[in-house]
Amino acid sequence: MRSVLALPGAPRMARFAGARSRGARFSGALFRGTGFLGKRFLGARSLAMLLLGAPLLAAWLLGAPAHAVTPQERLADPALEARARALSQNLRCLVCQNESIDESDADLAHDIRVLLRQRMLAGDTDAQAVQYLVARYGQFVLLRPPVEPATWVLWYGPAALLLVAGLGTVVWLRRRAGTGAVASAAPLTDAERQRLDEMLRETER
Amino acid sequence: MRKAVYLLPLLAFFALVAWFALALRPSYDPQTLPSAMIDQPAPAFDLATLSGGPDLALSGLKGQVVLVNFFASWCAPCRVEHPILMRLAEQEHVALYGIDYKDRPEAARQILAQLGDPYRAIGLDPDGVTGINFGVYGVPETYVIDKSGQIRKRFVGPLTAESLERELLPLLKKLNAS
Numbered sequence: 001m002r003s004v005l006a007l008p009g010a011p012r013m014a015r016f017a018g019a020r021s022r023g024a025r026f027s028g029a030l031f032r033g034t035g036f037l038g039k040r041f042l043g044a045r046s047l048a049m050l051l052l053g054a055p056l057l058a059a060w061l062l063g064a065p066a067h068a069v070t071p072q073e074r075l076a077d078p079a080l081e082a083r084a085r086a087l088s089q090n091l092r093c094l095v096c097q098n099e100s101i102d103e104s105d106a107d108l109a110h111d112i113r114v115l116l117r118q119r120m121l122a123g124d125t126d127a128q129a130v131q132y133l134v135a136r137y138g139q140f141v142l143l144r145p146p147v148e149p150a151t152w153v154l155w156y157g158p159a160a161l162l163l164v165a166g167l168g169t170v171v172w173l174r175r176r177a178g179t180g181a182v183a184s185a186a187p188l189t190d191a192e193r194q195r196l197d198e199m200l201r202e203t204e205r
Numbered sequence: 206m207r208k209a210v211y212l213l214p215l216l217a218f219f220a221l222v223a224w225f226a227l228a229l230r231p232s233y234d235p236q237t238l239p240s241a242m243i244d245q246p247a248p249a250f251d252l253a254t255l256s257g258g259p260d261l262a263l264s265g266l267k268g269q270v271v272l273v274n275f276f277a278s279w280c281a282p283c284r285v286e287h288p289i290l291m292r293l294a295e296q297e298h299v300a301l302y303g304i305d306y307k308d309r310p311e312a313a314r315q316i317l318a319q320l321g322d323p324y325r326a327i328g329l330d331p332d333g334v335t336g337i338n339f340g341v342y343g344v345p346e347t348y349v350i351d352k353s354g355q356i357r358k359r360f361v362g363p364l365t366a367e368s369l370e371r372e373l374l375p376l377l378k379k380l381n382a383s
Binding site: 094095097107108111112115134135136137138139140 | 236238239240241242248307332333334337338339340342343
């Protein structure tokens with residue numbers, strides 16, 4: 001499939017719409033299947049559909065991801081190619097933006113895959129090849145953001161929030177338990193005990 | 206004092222609402238990326254030109270404020286942008302250079318003959334490598350390069366009359382004065 005980047009179309013969409021992944025097509029088929037089940041209950045045909053759908057669902061969930069890498073792009077050296085594949089799985093396609101360049105069918109993703117392999121053939125280390133793209137497109141190309149002061153909130157925020165909430169809960173629970181103990185430990189005065197006995201005797205009668 | 210603590214969730218809620226309102230404002234497009242190249246030296250290029258004249262090279266553009274516009278004959282938004290580029294070239298006398306991104310030269314020649322050619326020169330980037338060096342992720346994109354050869358601004362998508370008046374022309378005026 002040719003990328004939408006290379007197709008004339010509506011001004012805004014044409015620039016950004018990404019290539020549809022294989023996953024999207026699978027899920028479409030699934031939704032049609034469940035719609036059918038919903039209407040007809042479990043007839044023979046829908047049972048067949050379910051049997052057919054289960055492996056599809058499994059395939060979709062466990063997922064062989066869609067690979068857009070064409071044979072012509074691959075490097076002759078398998079070790080180098082494996083390195084390039086590993087790198088491109090962590091690089092964002094700037095057109096589709098939620099796919100890696102390894103999965104994307106966009107033209108730009110193809111160009112970057114080829115360029116990445118050229119850099120590696122020229123002797124770049126993994127870090128150098130990635131840095132080459134980061135210098136041009138910013139850290140947004142990294143699907144896994146690096147841990148640094150600017151991303152501390154991102155990496156440690158959830159854990160910090162959980163810690164604060166957990167501590168707050170512990171403090172609150174202990175304080176509540178404390179007040180409860182004080183209330184139950186207050187002894188009855190003689191007058192209260194006398195009155196309690198009277199009340200109990202009254203109810204017995 | 207203790208009561209104030211109970212107002213915290215409400216305040217957090219309003220902070221969230223403000224954040225969402227900011228992210229949902231119509232002028233904000235979350236897919237528009239900030240350029241990593243702002244205030245960086247523009248990547249060097251030396252490209253054969255569409256006219257067949259001398260090469261279009263970055264080194265030849267130093268000393269003046271230039272606009273580099275990535276376009277292609279197959280790109281519809283570029284057509285939307287075209288009248289603005291004509292205005293820039295003819296009325297504002299901006300040094301506008303084009304880079305024909307991943308295109309067939311004859312197709313570009315044809316479309317420029319049809320619509321008019323706003324560019325002082327057009328470099329050819331058939332494999333898109335110059336584009337990647339600039340951080341281009343779609344066409345059109347327009348880069349403002351100052352006298353010292355630094356990228357000062359990037360416009361993603363077609364230039365509009367509004368972006369021209371509000372951002373581009375004031376910036377060019379400022380850069381030309383400095």
